[in-house]
Amino acid sequence: MPENVEFSPQEHLMKAEELESIAKEFVQLGVNKIRITGGEPFARKDIGAILLRLSQLPVSLHMTSNGVLLKKHRQAILDSGLKSMNISLDSLDAKHFKHITRRDDFEAVMDNIAWLSTTAIQLKLNIVLMRGVNDHEIEDFIDFAIQQGISIRFIEFMPFKGNQWSMKKRMSHEEVEARIFDYLGDRVQPLPHLPHETSRNYQVVGSDVSIGLISTVSKPFCADCNRLRLTADGKLKNCLFSQSENDLLTALRNGEALYPIIADSVYHKKKERGGEDFGEEQHTENNRSMVRIGG
Numbered sequence: 001m002p003e004n005v006e007f008s009p010q011e012h013l014m015k016a017e018e019l020e021s022i023a024k025e026f027v028q029l030g031v032n033k034i035r036i037t038g039g040e041p042f043a044r045k046d047i048g049a050i051l052l053r054l055s056q057l058p059v060s061l062h063m064t065s066n067g068v069l070l071k072k073h074r075q076a077i078l079d080s081g082l083k084s085m086n087i088s089l090d091s092l093d094a095k096h097f098k099h100i101t102r103r104d105d106f107e108a109v110m111d112n113i114a115w116l117s118t119t120a121i122q123l124k125l126n127i128v129l130m131r132g133v134n135d136h137e138i139e140d141f142i143d144f145a146i147q148q149g150i151s152i153r154f155i156e157f158m159p160f161k162g163n164q165w166s167m168k169k170r171m172s173h174e175e176v177e178a179r180i181f182d183y184l185g186d187r188v189q190p191l192p193h194l195p196h197e198t199s200r201n202y203q204v205v206g207s208d209v210s211i212g213l214i215s216t217v218s219k220p221f222c223a224d225c226n227r228l229r230l231t232a233d234g235k236l237k238n239c240l241f242s243q244s245e246n247d248l249l250t251a252l253r254n255g256e257a258l259y260p261i262i263a264d265s266v267y268h269k270k271k272e273r274g275g276e277d278f279g280e281e282q283h284t285e286n287n288r289s290m291v292r293i294g295g
Ligand SMILES: Nc1nc2c(ncn2[C@@H]2O[C@H](COP(=O)(O)OP(=O)(O)OP(=O)(O)O)[C@@H](O)[C@H]2O)c(=O)[nH]1
Pocket: 035, 037, 062, 063, 064, 084, 086, 124, 126, 155, 197, 198, 199, 214, 216, 225, 227, 240, 294, 295
């Protein structure tokens, strides 16, 4: 989250019932999986009500969270039948975590991770690797995953508005894969790549633990992308990197049909990464920042 973040005015955001109405429209069109990402989903006071509404739809429900505010929503999470939760954790060192996030929440996140690992909810940790920031922790994360029986994914640092991305800071797929194999040798085996999966996964032999790589920059997986994103302010993005958006919330509030807008957005989905060709330096100023997309 940027230091001086400006929160959107409440009236610009979807209310729980509006979110449900829009979700229903997608379900009617065949969507069978919904992931709630945010911003940060648990920053919404009515997240319990949102979970309850979405849990009534015939979809599998998933979340991605920074894991900070999850504690008081544990019952709502269980009641919603949530299938999986991905928790973002970029360091295993409390001081370093504070340096990266500018927040003193390491213990709260670790406590929520420990709780999640006692539930039937599939848990994964997301680690965005940045050279010179947390790349020295790759082996620590692998040890942690094996000791705790928790699957992890290393994510390639991607360019978004205001995140000072550069090609030098990101760690390529090949580089991280080599680190994993150097460390674990034949204790790790590649898993088959499933359609529409973001990660390439490797199984730690003799365990349920997988180590994944999400490599949008060096190994894009756009060819079988089946995702659409709805932002908290009700805009449809046909790609994480799309520069254009379609305003579903205003259409809903005006009583207009949503289907033509959705169809138009899907029709204009670009072949790869929203038509972006990443260069050496940051250049995605026409897209939103990651906190305003939700990942
Ligand atoms: N390029 C690209 N990256 C994505 C996409 N979906 C998720 N990611 C990135 O993958 C990382 C993890 O995202 P999650 O929110 O955990 O979602 P996921 O990878 O779909 O999760 P699973 O369904 O559990 O595999 C984040 O950095 C996302 O931005 C996508 O459609 N395209």
